[in-house]
Amino acid sequence: MGNDLVIQALGLTKFYGELLAVDHINFEVKRGEIFGLLGPNGAGKTTTIRMLTGLSKPTEGRASVLGFDIGSEIVKIKRHIGVVPEISNLYDELSAFDNLMFMAQLYGVPRSQRRKRAEELLKIFGLYERKDSPFRALSRGMKRALTIAAGMIHNPKILFLDEPTVGLDVVAARSLRNLIINLRQQGMTIFLTTHYLEEADLLCDRVAIMVKGRIIKTGSPASLKAEVEKESVIEFSFDRDISELLKNLSDRLAGVKVAAVEPNKVRIYGGIRANIYDNVFRFAKDKGIEIQSVNSIKPTLEDAFIKITGLSPTIMAIEKGGRHNVAR
Amino acid sequence: MWRDNLRGIYYIALKDMRTYYLKPPSVSWGIIFPVAWILAFYLRNPRGFEELVPGLIAMTILFSTTAAEAVVINFELRLGSLERLLLAPISLPSVLLGKVLGGAIFGLLMVTVVTTGSVLSLGLHPNIPYLILIVILSLFVFSSLGALLCVLVKEVFEAQTLLNLPRFIMIFLCGVVYPVSAMPKVLQYLAYVMPLTYTVDGLRHAFSATSSTMVFTDALVLMGFFVLFILPAIKLLYKKFE
Numbered sequence: 144m145g146n147d148l149v150i151q152a153l154g155l156t157k158f159y160g161e162l163l164a165v166d167h168i169n170f171e172v173k174r175g176e177i178f179g180l181l182g183p184n185g186a187g188k189t190t191t192i193r194m195l196t197g198l199s200k201p202t203e204g205r206a207s208v209l210g211f212d213i214g215s216e217i218v219k220i221k222r223h224i225g226v227v228p229e230i231s232n233l234y235d236e237l238s239a240f241d242n243l244m245f246m247a248q249l250y251g252v253p254r255s256q257r258r259k260r261a262e263e264l265l266k267i268f269g270l271y272e273r274k275d276s277p278f279r280a281l282s283r284g285m286k287r288a289l290t291i292a293a294g295m296i297h298n299p300k301i302l303f304l305d306e307p308t309v310g311l312d313v314v315a316a317r318s319l320r321n322l323i324i325n326l327r328q329q330g331m332t333i334f335l336t337t338h339y340l341e342e343a344d345l346l347c348d349r350v351a352i353m354v355k356g357r358i359i360k361t362g363s364p365a366s367l368k369a370e371v372e373k374e375s376v377i378e379f380s381f382d383r384d385i386s387e388l389l390k391n392l393s394d395r396l397a398g399v400k401v402a403a404v405e406p407n408k409v410r411i412y413g414g415i416r417a418n419i420y421d422n423v424f425r426f427a428k429d430k431g432i433e434i435q436s437v438n439s440i441k442p443t444l445e446d447a448f449i450k451i452t453g454l455s456p457t458i459m460a461i462e463k464g465g466r467h468n469v470a471r
Numbered sequence: 472m473w474r475d476n477l478r479g480i481y482y483i484a485l486k487d488m489r490t491y492y493l494k495p496p497s498v499s500w501g502i503i504f505p506v507a508w509i510l511a512f513y514l515r516n517p518r519g520f521e522e523l524v525p526g527l528i529a530m531t532i533l534f535s536t537t538a539a540e541a542v543v544i545n546f547e548l549r550l551g552s553l554e555r556l557l558l559a560p561i562s563l564p565s566v567l568l569g570k571v572l573g574g575a576i577f578g579l580l581m582v583t584v585v586t587t588g589s590v591l592s593l594g595l596h597p598n599i600p601y602l603i604l605i606v607i608l609s610l611f612v613f614s615s616l617g618a619l620l621c622v623l624v625k626e627v628f629e630a631q632t633l634l635n636l637p638r639f640i641m642i643f644l645c646g647v648v649y650p651v652s653a654m655p656k657v658l659q660y661l662a663y664v665m666p667l668t669y670t671v672d673g674l675r676h677a678f679s680a681t682s683s684t685m686v687f688t689d690a691l692v693l694m695g696f697f698v699l700f701i702l703p704a705i706k707l708l709y710k711k712f713e
Contacts (some may be wrong), residue, residue, distance in 0.1 A: 196552055200713050218472065219562040232551035236490040248482040251475060251558040293555075 147300055149174045149332050150195065154204035157190050164190045166356035167204060170294040172301075172334055172379045173349075182353035188336035189229065191353075192305050192344050195334070196226045199216075209300060225294035231286040231304040231343040235279035239289050242278055243296055250297035264292040266323075284315030291322070302326065304335040308342060320346055326436050344444040352451055364444050370452050371442035374413040378440050381407045381422055382433040391430075394466050395422045395459065402449045408424075410440070481563030483569025484576055486650055489642045492577035494711040501535030501581045524589045525674035526647035528582060529667055531637060532609045535581035536574040541630035547709070549627070557712065564705045567618060571701065574614035582606055586675050598679045604674035608693040608712075612666050615700040622683030622707040643665040646675075666696040 150172035165187040172178040193199035197217035198278055206213045220468045224438065233242045243261035252260055259316040265271040268288040273281060274306040287307070294302060307323065308316035325344055327333055337343050337375040343350050345363045360367065384406040385392070392409065393401045399414035411419055420437070426433050440446075448454070491497065509527040513520050547553040552563075556566045590597065616637070621630040644658055645651065645667035651659055662668045673689035 196558060198712055218475070218560050218562065221558060226558045228551060228554065230551045232555050234486070234490055235553060237486075245482065246559075249479060249556070249561070251478060251560070267695050358706060 145219075146439070147173050150178075150206070150208050150334065152191075152204070152206040155191065155194060155201050155206050156203035157194060157199065158202045163356055163464065165194070165201075168351075168353070168356075169216070170351050170356045170361060171356055172332065174332055175327065175330055176348040177323065177333040177335065177345045177346050179327050179347035179350045180334075180353050180358075181338070181340070181347075181350050181448070182336075183338055186336075186338075186353040187354075187356040188369075189305055192303050192334070192336060196224060197221060197304055221391060222297070224303060225299035225301070226303045227291050227294040227307065229307065229309060231283075231290040233278045233286070233290055235294055238275045238277055239265060239281065239285075240274040242289065242291060246293045246296045250264060252297055260298075264295060267450070268292045273402075284311050285321075287311055287315070287319065295326075295421055296401075299331070301332045301334060306336055306338070308337075312441070316342075324438060340443070340445045340448055346357065350444075352448060354452050356465060361471055364447075367447040367451065368442050371412065371446045375419075376410055376412055376417055376440050376446055377408045377416065377419055378408060378436075380402070380435040381409075381427065381438075382408055383419045385407045385430075385432065387441070388430055388432075392426050393425070395426055400450060400453070404445075407435075410446065410449070412446070476561050476565040479556075479559060479565045480569040480572055480702055483566060484572035487539075487543050487573030488576060489541050492573060494539075497535075497538040497583075499537040499578065501577065502531060502585065505530035505534050506585065507586060508642070512581045520602065521593055521595060521678075524593065524595065524650070525671050525678055526587055526675055528606070529609070529645070529670045530642065531582050531585045532578055532606065532670060533613050533641065533667060536578040536610055536614040537617035537634050537638065538574075540570075540574055540614070541620050542572060544618060544621040545625065545627045545630045548625070557667070563709055563712070567622075567701070567705055567708055571611065571614045571618050574617060575602040575610040578610040578614065579606070582610070593679060595712060598686075601677035601683070602674070604690050605670060605677055605686065606695070608690055608697065609666070609670040609673075610701065612693050612696045614671075615697055615704060616666070619707070622704050622711070623662060625666045637665075641665050644668075646671040666693060669693050669696075 148171050152170050154167045154169060155165060156167050158198040168191065172356055180186055190199060194201045195206060195213060197213065197220065201213070209223050211219045213220065234245070237245060240261055243264060244257055247257040247261060262271065265274050268291070270285060270289060270292070271286065277287065278286065291307070293306070303324070308319055311319060320342065323333060323335070335346070347364060349361065349363050350367065351358045353359070375469060386403060386406050389401065389403055389409070396411060396414065396419065399419065402410050402412070403411050411423070424434065505527060508530060509523050540703060544553070553566070586602070586669070589595065617634060620633045620637070624630050624633055643660045643672060644654070645660065645665050651662045651668060654662065669689040669692045673686050673693070676686045676689070
């Protein structure tokens with residue numbers, strides 16, 4: 144493994160009984176980058192993190208973290224990684240400070256440095272004023288911040304973040320993203336999973352798009368967007384919900400990709416512009432629908448995701464448990 | 472590596488003591504219940520209370536070690552806090568041993584109070600090394616029994632229910648109140664496959680200072696029970712994280 148590669152996965156596979164959760168994935172993470180696994184819920188992102196951090200054994204394949212094998216040298220790996228699970232799982236009964244002190248004890252931070260390190264992290268995360276508050280009394284954003292602080296108590300070389308901003312309000316999510324960028328600037332490698340396309344676009348140096356247990360594309364957000372830029376992307380807004388007429392519209396536009404971004408809004412990828420305008424206007428006239436606006440748009444990572452996966456972006460808005468997330 | 476594991480075991484046990492054990496529900500279940508139970512027998516027959524002391528200590532060991540076991544394992548599994556421990560650079564057996572040690576330390580505190588109180592108030596003269604040997608081994612046996620029964624199930628209430636079954640069967644069959652030898656043959660056989668029988672027996676020998684061979688036999692059997700409980704508990708916990 145090259146010095147620059149801190150994580151390397153080869154054919155990593157996980158079955159839960161009959162269910163194939165992760166399907167022979169291969170990827171590499173470079174030192175100092177923010178690498179994102181992007182995909183809808185149930186894509187296998189969390190299972191991948193669990194395998195890399197020793198919480199779950201791969202059924203097939205292998206992976207190494209910082210040159211150590213995840214099968215035989217997991218304890219060595221754990222000394223150098225910090226993990227922030229999707230659920231903020233510190234101890235309700237302990238104060239913010241005591242939670243960090245316990246983590247410092249568990250990770251073997253030298254006795255003389257524990258207090259200093261815990262206080263330093265509480266200050267960095269803006270929690271110093273609440274250091275004596277029990278974990279259960281903190282707001283959701285504060286709990287998330289403290290969970291990340293706990294993952295960093297031993298100065299890890301790699302930080303694994305599973306859906307870091309899930310459940311946070313817009314302000315807390317924004318401040319957390321800034322913090323992640325700061326950590327990268329300090330030289331930390333960050334491996335994160337997200338189903339928020341904008342988050343991946345904003346934070347990640349490289350993204351692996353994961354769908355149904357497979358990585359179907361890896362690249363920088365810019366390179367993924369560049370694939371779509373070669374083709375035209377036109378967005379049509381209608382005066383009503385056209386969900387039930389979407390198939391009819393697709394049938395009229397053979398050879399191009401039609402995706403509903405909202406119930407009354409579609410994006411059309413590729414094809415000859417004149418033909419697209421002609422067909423869509425004819426469709427609107429036939430169905431008695433009014434076109435409210437037509438925009439030729441600059442592709443986003445969302446457009447690249449739609450083009451690459453063939454999935455509707457609405458699938459990414461579904462939170463675990465089937466809820467739709469609000470605009471962030 | 473072993474230093475990491477020892478450190479992990481120690482700090483997990485300390486954390487559990489702080490967050491779960493030294494709380495009113497655990498203290499009441501671990502000490503008040505056995506004392507109330509034995510007092511009921513004492514009030515019925517105030518003479519010969521000395522004979523009930525080994526049973527009282529055995530019950531305190533049983534109830535205090537398992538008082539918060541369901542919470543420290545099943546509740547943490549459910550909340551994901553147990554995963555947090557497994558993310559630390561320590562082995563999974565060390566995490567479980569930390570949980571078992573927490574129960575054992577709490578049990579030791581409760582037993583120390585009950586034993587000291589009984590010995591001083593009744594003027595008893597137990598063989599201290601034998602007493603310590605049987606108490607320490609029993610604390611680990613019942614704490615690991617609690618851990619095993621907890622990892623067998625998923626929910627806290629399932630674990631509590633499952634723990635109650637052996638606890639109450641053992642109170643009646645293992646010589647806590649009635650001598651095993653006075654029970655029907657079939658129940659005697661049943662008593663000999665239960666660890667509390669050897670705790671009570673060992674404690675009786677420690678208090679009567681009779682046969683050292685019998686104390687060591689009881690100690691050996693208790694060691695066997697510890698291995699019998701802790702190994703499958705570790706295996707089952709591994710299975711939960713496969």
